[in-house]
Amino acid sequence: MVKLNPGELQLDLFCKGIRIDESCTLDKDARLFARTRAGLGSGLEVIIPGKLKDIWTNIPVEEDFAQNSPYLLKKIEDDYFVIDERNNLKYLIKIPEEPRWYNEKTSSETLMSMIGVMQGTYLGIYVSNSCGFWYYDPPMNCKFCTTGLNVGVNEVAEKKIEDVVETATRAKEESKITFVHLNSGYNSGRDAEVMAPYVKALKEEVGVLVGVQLIPPRELWKIDWLIDLGADHFSYCYEFHNPEYFEKFLPGKFKLVRQKTFFDALEHTSKKMGKGKASGEIIAGVEPIEDTLKAIDYITDTGAFPTVCIFRPVIGADMEDFPSPSYEDMYVVFRYLYKSCIKKNIPTGIVPNIEVSLVVLPADAKYLVERDLRYYIYNFKMNVLKILAKPYFKYKMKKRKINIPLDPMEWKEKFY
Amino acid sequence: MIFNEEEAKEKITEYSDKGEIFKTLLKILRNSEEKYKIHPKATGFEISIDNQVKGKPNRGIIKFFFHKDKVVGFFYKKSLIPHSRDRFSYGGMEVKPEFSDENQIKSWLKFLVSGFSPSYRPEKFRRSFPFDIPE
Numbered sequence: 001m002v003k004l005n006p007g008e009l010q011l012d013l014f015c016k017g018i019r020i021d022e023s024c025t026l027d028k029d030a031r032l033f034a035r036t037r038a039g040l041g042s043g044l045e046v047i048i049p050g051k052l053k054d055i056w057t058n059i060p061v062e063e064d065f066a067q068n069s070p071y072l073l074k075k076i077e078d079d080y081f082v083i084d085e086r087n088n089l090k091y092l093i094k095i096p097e098e099p100r101w102y103n104e105k106t107s108s109e110t111l112m113s114m115i116g117v118m119q120g121t122y123l124g125i126y127v128s129n130s131c132g133f134w135y136y137d138p139p140m141n142c143k144f145c146t147t148g149l150n151v152g153v154n155e156v157a158e159k160k161i162e163d164v165v166e167t168a169t170r171a172k173e174e175s176k177i178t179f180v181h182l183n184s185g186y187n188s189g190r191d192a193e194v195m196a197p198y199v200k201a202l203k204e205e206v207g208v209l210v211g212v213q214l215i216p217p218r219e220l221w222k223i224d225w226l227i228d229l230g231a232d233h234f235s236y237c238y239e240f241h242n243p244e245y246f247e248k249f250l251p252g253k254f255k256l257v258r259q260k261t262f263f264d265a266l267e268h269t270s271k272k273m274g275k276g277k278a279s280g281e282i283i284a285g286v287e288p289i290e291d292t293l294k295a296i297d298y299i300t301d302t303g304a305f306p307t308v309c310i311f312r313p314v315i316g317a318d319m320e321d322f323p324s325p326s327y328e329d330m331y332v333v334f335r336y337l338y339k340s341c342i343k344k345n346i347p348t349g350i351v352p353n354i355e356v357s358l359v360v361l362p363a364d365a366k367y368l369v370e371r372d373l374r375y376y377i378y379n380f381k382m383n384v385l386k387i388l389a390k391p392y393f394k395y396k397m398k399k400r401k402i403n404i405p406l407d408p409m410e411w412k413e414k415f416y
Numbered sequence: 417m418i419f420n421e422e423e424a425k426e427k428i429t430e431y432s433d434k435g436e437i438f439k440t441l442l443k444i445l446r447n448s449e450e451k452y453k454i455h456p457k458a459t460g461f462e463i464s465i466d467n468q469v470k471g472k473p474n475r476g477i478i479k480f481f482f483h484k485d486k487v488v489g490f491f492y493k494k495s496l497i498p499h500s501r502d503r504f505s506y507g508g509m510e511v512k513p514e515f516s517d518e519n520q521i522k523s524w525l526k527f528l529v530s531g532f533s534p535s536y537r538p539e540k541f542r543r544s545f546p547f548d549i550p551e
Contacts, residue, residue, distance in 0.1 A: 020497070027499035042495075042502055062496055062504070067472070134544035141543065148544035149505035315493060315504040318534060 006050030007367025017066025101170035131185020133252030140252030203230035207399035216265030238262035241295035285311035285325025338365035435513025469531030
């Protein structure tokens with residue numbers, strides 16, 4: 001039996017989850033388990049060390065399928081190992097420790113970990129008061145998601161801007177974050193407006209790169225307004241490329257937003273900001289693989305960055321009883337993803353200190369492809385780009401006054 | 417039946433006076449053949465059940481608590497990780513303290529017995545709460 005490389009191990013752990021042996025002392029050694037946002041963060045954060053790069057992964061532990069996993073996490077002396085009980089192969093991993101600021105409070109007495117949590121090496125914050133899809137009768141929530149179930153339960157229901165700024169400031173000081181990812185649910189067409197004050201405050205008062213994941217506005221000029229306010233990256237989660245799956249599993253997005261709105265926003269943002277500054281986010285492991293590959297083609301054709309989540313049947317979701325995807329299928333998807341980035345010259349791994357634990361980043365997928373001439377040329381280009389982009393990111397991570405109005409209509413009149 | 421009635425005596429006495437809903441709920445629990453447990457030290461009034469779902473112990477819990485002038489029933493599972501503060505919500509309902517519809521209360525308990533299987537999700541069930549749920 002051949003040992004899996006770090007990228008292969010990451011995929012298999014995402015698909016199969018892990019059981020935790022009694023030898024582990026995660027209460028002392030690990031970050032708290034925090035199921036926030038859509039629910040993916042409920043797993044165990046680990047780092048799989050590797051020659052090409054270390055890989056951050058949030059491994060499922062709570063779900064039913066994880067209880068039957070062949071993988072066991074074991075602590076031997078001071079080290080943690082993933083043991084594959086099918087063949088007794090042993091993989092050394094690292095457990096990132098919990099930041100001290102998780103247990104600190106903001107000036108309004110809110111626990112900082114109830115405001116945002118580390119998801120890899122960046123800070124993830126769900127800014128809106130839950131997702132509007134959950135408040136329809138019957139609910140129109142995405143069937144894989146548990147956002148509406150988490151807010152108010154594992155996260156505070158309303159995030160004050162001051163609390164977000166204070167939490168991000170502490171995360172920057174102690175955890176050296178470079179990136180804050182703001183996430184919102186459906187806000188009845190006011191999604192950009194909900195996001196705007198947080199973006200502006202983070203740029204002015206913290207000085208970090210800011211990514212926004214939002215339901216795209218039909219008025220594409222509002223994207224330009226958010227760019228002016230300082231948003232550095234946009235993610236549009238359209239989840240399924242196959243229109244039938246989009247309709248079946250995403251009733252709110254289908255009825256109230258439409259798939260085309262996501263495509264329009266993705267194309268507009270990529271055109272406006274350049275390659276790699278927008279992400280098309282999809283889920284692999286539910287729709288047929290051919291559709292996932294088509295999605296990767298489409299996203300990379302627009303110049304965007306494909307962010308592919310491996311489907312996780314999280315506890316409480318409508319799709320809780322669906323099977324976790326197979327390793328073999330995911331291998332095909334992520335190999336294809338990295339090759340597409342090479343083929344279309346989509347920048348990967350350029351931004352300083354962004355490792356994402358919830359998804360397989362394109363840069364993580366480099367472990368899955370053969371190292372031919374194209375691979376080396378692409379990686380050489382990325383390394384050069386990384387060096388050349390340093391001053392740009394340094395500038396972007398400086399606190400600066402944003403003289404842009406928070407009223408979108410005022411901005412439109414003055415600047416559009 | 418409530419299998420730890422003696423242990424939870426104080427909690428039961430406290431909540432018996434907090435509205436018709438608790439009187440009706442306690443009556444149903446006591447007359448049921450299922451083995452229910454009332455958590456004596458929980459915040460609010462928490463019920464779980466001693467049964468198995470798909471060969472594993474049922475992790476479901478219903479927490480009743482007051483929010484403004486309503487009683488909220490919050491359906492959730494605790495994390496399997498001992499030190500985790502995660503709660504896995506399945507939603508819940510909000511009713512007035514004078515609520516006493518036995519059939520509806522039985523449908524909540526049926527959902528609990530099933531381990532919160534989606535096919536037993538009660539009618540008039542809220543999936544989401546726009547306020548904080550106490551720990």
